[in-house]
Amino acid sequence: xxxxxxxxxxxxxxxxxxxxxxxxxxxxxxxxxxxxxxxxxxxxxxxxxxxxxxxxxxxxxxxxxxxxxxxxxxxxxxxxxxxxxxxxxxxxxxxxxxxxxxxxxxxxxxxxxxxxxxxxxxxxxxxxxxxxxxxxxxxxxxxxxxxxxxxxxxxxxxxxxxxxxxxxxxxxxxxxxxxxxxxxxxxxxxxxxxxxxxxxxxxxxxxxxxxxxxxxxxxxxxxxxxxxxxxxxxxxxxxxxxxxxxxxxxxxxxxxxxxxxxxxxxxxxxxxxxxxxxxxxxxxxxxxxxxxxxxxxxxxxxxxxxxxxxxxxxxxxxxxxxxxxxxxxxxxxxxxxxxxxxxxxxxxxxxxxxxxxxxxxxxxxxxxxxxxxxxxxxxxxxxxxxxxxxxxxxxxxxxxxxxxxxxxxxxxxxxxxxxxxxxxxxxxxxxxxxxxxxxxxxxxxxxxxxxxxxxxxxxxxxxxxxxxxxxxxxxxxxxxxxxxxxxxxxxxxxxxxxxxxxxxxxxxxxxxxxxxxxxxxxxxxxxxxx
Numbered sequence: 001x002x003x004x005x006x007x008x009x010x011x012x013x014x015x016x017x018x019x020x021x022x023x024x025x026x027x028x029x030x031x032x033x034x035x036x037x038x039x040x041x042x043x044x045x046x047x048x049x050x051x052x053x054x055x056x057x058x059x060x061x062x063x064x065x066x067x068x069x070x071x072x073x074x075x076x077x078x079x080x081x082x083x084x085x086x087x088x089x090x091x092x093x094x095x096x097x098x099x100x101x102x103x104x105x106x107x108x109x110x111x112x113x114x115x116x117x118x119x120x121x122x123x124x125x126x127x128x129x130x131x132x133x134x135x136x137x138x139x140x141x142x143x144x145x146x147x148x149x150x151x152x153x154x155x156x157x158x159x160x161x162x163x164x165x166x167x168x169x170x171x172x173x174x175x176x177x178x179x180x181x182x183x184x185x186x187x188x189x190x191x192x193x194x195x196x197x198x199x200x201x202x203x204x205x206x207x208x209x210x211x212x213x214x215x216x217x218x219x220x221x222x223x224x225x226x227x228x229x230x231x232x233x234x235x236x237x238x239x240x241x242x243x244x245x246x247x248x249x250x251x252x253x254x255x256x257x258x259x260x261x262x263x264x265x266x267x268x269x270x271x272x273x274x275x276x277x278x279x280x281x282x283x284x285x286x287x288x289x290x291x292x293x294x295x296x297x298x299x300x301x302x303x304x305x306x307x308x309x310x311x312x313x314x315x316x317x318x319x320x321x322x323x324x325x326x327x328x329x330x331x332x333x334x335x336x337x338x339x340x341x342x343x344x345x346x347x348x349x350x351x352x353x354x355x356x357x358x359x360x361x362x363x364x365x366x367x368x369x370x371x372x373x374x375x376x377x378x379x380x381x382x383x384x385x386x387x388x389x390x391x392x393x394x395x396x397x398x399x400x401x402x403x404x405x406x407x408x409x410x411x412x413x414x415x416x417x418x419x420x421x422x423x424x425x426x427x428x429x430x431x432x433x434x435x436x437x438x439x440x441x442x443x444x445x446x447x448x449x450x451x452x453x454x455x456x457x458x459x460x461x462x463x464x465x466x467x468x469x470x471x472x473x474x475x476x477x478x479x480x481x482x483x484x485x486x487x488x489x490x491x492x493x494x495x496x497x498x499x500x501x502x503x504x505x506x507x508x509x510x511x512x513x514x515x516x517x518x519x520x521x522x523x524x525x526x527x528x529x530x
């Protein structure tokens with residue numbers, strides 16, 4: 001449509017441009033035919049000037065037509081999705097799974113013990129000798145073929161615990177699939193079927209170039225109504241639901257139960273997302289659906305194809321986002337990066353990273369926040385040595401860290417409580433920064449089930465009107481560091497407050513542990529603390 005209109009514009013402009021060109025050439029020709037050798041230079045000058053004028057006119061006209069054509073194309077709306085649907089349908093599949101479950105795991109009537117109906121329901125359940133005999137249940141989902149040799153992508157929750165997976169193609173043919181690998185973190189699964197002929201397939205597109213407002217098409221098996229097409233737009237980008245590696249495209253294209261695992265296409269017929277979840281109060285589509293972005297999926301699928309499992313990089317730190325008050329407390333110029341709250345045994349500790357460091361750059365890429373760091377580390381190659389720039393004690397430092405594998409370390413990271421040997425001061429209490437604090441002793445260690453080597457200041461009470469309470473400080477919390485230095489006695493904390501005040505800082509950074517989990521809290525320094 002845009003090309004047709006551009007051609008129409010060209011036909012309108014062509015006579016005018018032709019007239020200018022022919023007229024200029026004739027003028028130059030007349031000058032050349034005068035036969036006066038004394039004006040050859042002048043004639044050449046006039047000729048060049050005329051030709052340049054023609055070039056300017058032609059280029060200006062061509063530029064205007066291109067601008068108009070692009071504007072028309074940008075504002076164009078497809079008259080129909082029929083051609084696209086016809087193109088992509090052969091590569092989309094319906095998935096039926098079956099699972100054997102114990103009879104006792106299903107719903108059963110609630111009958112009070114000793115009720116006269118108890119024997120009746122037992123007899124009904126055991127009729128025909130079935131008793132607690134296992135039964136088979138079925139579930140429906142969607143997927144799409146990504147290679148002619150039969151690799152199929154779907155959601156992990158579609159095939160999870162399935163004993164049998166049947167793939168139905170658009171042609172009506174059915175094939176049994178085997179499971180290649182799954183990734184519960186992104187809810188992606190890879191299947192494989194063996195077909196007699198090459199299968200039609202679709203390619204992944206670049207989800208990062210999808211813009212809010214772009215047209216998208218979803219296809220799948222909603223509520224068992226196979227090979228159903230719906231259209232909408234990209235409603236939002238970079239949505240995070242609950243997972244560490246979430247990068248969802250939000251769309252208003254109708255997605256319902258059974259669409260899970262199906263593709264989300266752009267208008268070029270490329271897969272830019274895998275339909276995974278909906279937000280709905282009633283279980284049906286209300287125009288808020290989520291598709292895992294293709295740039296996440298392609299990495300997962302590549303590893304599942306190669307290894308049958310995922311292999312994500314692992315740095316080995318606990319982190320939290322840097323807030324404005326935390327940045328001010330440690331002298332960081334801008335609020336960015338990921339603050340390290342704990343460094344257990346692992347790659348980061350071996351590379352020299354410390355609690356309190358702020359990771360500013362990872363493998364040559366700036367770190368904006370914890371989410372960005374986690375995704376970048378996870379996408380890094382296991383065993384790769386990377387440069388990590390950290391902010392420590394007012395200046396940056398570069399560390400070299402060899403990444404481990406997250407899957408191997410998952411769930412095996414111990415919480416290490418560190419402390420120096422020494423006798424704490426005599427037990428006292430004092431209110432500082434809105435908190436009643438006591439040095440840690442053996443009795444408090446027992447009450448809080450802390451390691452014998454744990455040291456710090458225990459919060460025994462918090463003023464409910466204080467900033468500390470607003471920022472989540474509670475009785476039982478253990479303060480182990482202040483101003484990125486260890487605190488064992490009350491005067492240690494007071495000294496840190498004095499140092500921060502003398503340094504012109506308005507906040508003090510505390511490292512707090514609760515049930516073994518560390519986090520940083522920045523509190524405003526009150527003037528009455530000396």
